[in-house]
Amino acid sequence: MIIARSIEEDIVLGRRHPRERLIEQDLCDLFQTHRGDVRLALFELEKKGLVERIPHRGATVRGLTPSEVREIYTVREELEVMAVRIIPFPVSRADIERLEDLQRQHAAAIVQGEMLNVFYSNLRFHQVLFGLCGNSCLIETIDLLAQKVYGIRSYANAFPESLDRARRDHLDMIGALRAARRDELITLTRRHLTPSPEAYIKAYERRFGKAEALGAAREQARQP
Structure with missing residues (x-):
């Protein structure tokens, strides 16, 4: 649905922030539609x-x-380490070339400052990478968890050094796949995940305070 996709992209790009209200009438006016379509998108x-x-x-x-x-x-x-641990080696030339093409798209989007293309090319790169494991249940679960944190990607992407690190990680992952260096691929997979949560948590604590962050964690722990 166009409305859902547009709101999702606003969240991914940081144009809509955590806890921001999504007022149905405002969305109706924005998309020139009725509440039924907006509620379906939400x-x-x-x-x-x-x-x-x-x-x-x-x-x-x-x-x-x-x-x-x-x-x-x-x-x-x-889960992502599990996926790369069971990728059958050697990886075919066609799969390597597909990852290289996605890496080039991702790098070009970074240079051009096209953040939406940065997001989607990065997403496709990892879908192809983890798809090499061949376990459909594992692939689906990785995708679902990735969706849950779409909204925090913009925090790390706001820093050029984070984008450059992601670009270099992709190159190194392809190199590890090509050379069948599984331990290196596992290390890269773990490292590649750290910038987004670190950037988000720092921004959260700056905005809401460490005390509130701690209180939210305690409240969550009390829930059944």
């Missing part, structure tokens, strides 16, 4: 974990707490 985004709908209060961009981010990334790391 429902779709809620299923992806990007939007939170609270009864009698409306919808907001989901604001993950630092604790939630750490939990998601802990699981992501283990």
Whole structure:
């Protein structure tokens, strides 16, 4: 759906911030449509974990707490390492060339400052990389967890050094695949995940304070 995709891209690019209200009438006016279409879009985004709908209060961009981010990334790391650990070696030339093409697209988007293309080319690179493992259940689960943190990507992407590191990581991952160096690929996979949660947590604590971040973690721990 066009509305859901547009709101999702705003979240990914940091144009809509965690806890920002998504007012149905404002969205109707923006997209020149009726509430039924807007509510369907918000429902779709809620299923992806990007939007939170609270009864009698409306919808907001989901604001993950630092604790939630750490939990998601802990699981992501283990699953993504599992995927690269079972990729059959040697990897075919066609698969290597496909990853190289996506890496070039990602690098070009960084140079041109096209952040939406940076996001999607990066996403496709990793989908192809983890898809090499051949385990459909694992691939689907990795995709679902990645969706939950779409909204925090912009925090790391705001720093040129983070983008350059991601670009270099992609090159190194391709090199490890080509040379069948699995241990190196595993190390790169772990390292590649760290900039986004680190940048988000720092921004969260600056905006809401460390005390609130700690309180949110305690409240989450008390929930059944």
